[in-house]
Amino acid sequence: MGDNARMRLPALLLLLAMPLPAAAQQQAACPYAAWKSGFHGDARAQATCLLRPVQRYARLGASAPLPPFLDSRVGQRTAIAPAALRAYLAQQGIGEADVGGAVDAPLSRAVGRLVAPVARYFVIHDTSYPNFLAEPIPAHINDASWDFNDFSLRNPALGGGPKGHVYVNRLGDSLLVRDFGTAGYASKLEKDKPSLTGLFLHVELVQPRHSVPGGGKGNDGLAPDPGFTPAQYDRLALLYIAASVRKGTWLIPAFHAVLDTGFANGHDDPQNFSLNDWSTALVRLESALRLEKTGQ
Template sequence: MKTLILLICLATGFETFAQTSSELFDKTKMEYKGSKIEQAKRLLRNVKMWGVIENKEPNIDLAFQNLLNSAPEISKEQLKNYLQRASITNNEICGNIDLPVSHILVNGNNVYAKYFVIHDMSTPAYENNFPENINSSTWSKNNLTSWNWPKGSEPSHSIVTRTGKSKTLNDFGLGWRATKFEKKIGVSCRGLFLHIELLQPRIYPPGNAVSAPVAPTPGFTDAQYQRLALLYICASIRKGEWLVPAFHVNIDEGLKDGHDDPQNFELDKFTSEVLRLIALIKTS
């Protein structure tokens, strides 16, 4: 279940962001306008409480920008070796890395997933305080067996607990919808986005149990960033090209009852972890 928030866009003088993300989506190419770095700068803008998007470029590490512009320097064999050494199974990384990611059809041609969308669960909601153990295995919500959905109603491709454990809900090879934007565009868009839910509880008031806006600080644990980075690498290696990372809030920007996630996400931690993990995998 997600916190449904009406996105409030701040009016500033930045011409780059004069239009919403959905308005800058090119339906002929089935991608956002601009280079991969320009797309990332738009889709990784920080979000504050109540879904207020900072209408300025995020500070993206230059090394990560260079990564987006380059071909992957690690092979599937190196990644497999790393996964084997770390005892990480396919059920933790959304499937076999030898298989392709999901795709859509554009003019009769397969166009493979381009965007890696980061969400937060926005649940469970607490009225006053977070439990002291939300980052511990003793918090029941960090038990992956506690998260189950009827087949076909899963919220994403994967869920990552605050202890860094992940569970495949849908293979990266399966097209899945997890944003309002995809629904607005239609079925032709299903398969262009890969979705990851990071476990994050919320507090109310303000708001109520449905719209609980207050996230913990820090928003996510180091273990979550580590597993999120691994999922990003696995998805990108399956495609053979670095995907453009994005925040859910920016995908749904300007749409009625859009979302406010991920809250308190530290972009530098994610990009640093991706770069660190790539260097580690190279030695596998």
């Protein structure tokens, strides 16, 4: 070993002994394959990984089989025409802005990629706000009397930080912040890899939190259980179907926390989300749209 090598050895040993950056200490739950602008596996395999149950403090449960509705559709072509969806919305008195924008308009693209692929992922978040800290979560959070169910009083589009495309309160009302055709990041993965922005559509479900006793000052580890209302699952189903109709194929659903694994200060949402309840809402809505198509 030469003198230069001997001089470099202590520095190398010191470097190896240093802790890894926080973002590198935890392996991503679903490895991202940059060459394919997506995650490993086909659409169903990706959804199975990206929908791992989110537990307290962003711990993830084991992958489980997808509900039948998602298992048979994710990645496949949709059989719902924009005209049928538009007629259904008109019948229900729901504006197209409430479901992410015009139902026949293109979705966002990842303009930072060489071929600018169209959005593929439908990311489910919860707002984790307001945080009632040591106080119990109020009993009336599912009522119209709760301020955070009135977007004119509590507008999530105000303030700084990344925003979701659409917000859904606990009454099932939705607020468009960014059209599904407009790229915008709302995950650590996209912040780390800006060229991916546009591949992900983000929906925020209003969910308050409070603190885990003894879990650290100001923590927001406790969510209501059940985490979301039937009206929220219904509107989330409508948003997913509307986005998939615009794409022409069923998007790959994902949980925010799963995308954030592998990054420092990753998020822990959505908490107490029921895939079965959402799937039930999807089945019911698709049946209604099928009746709309046949005119029955």
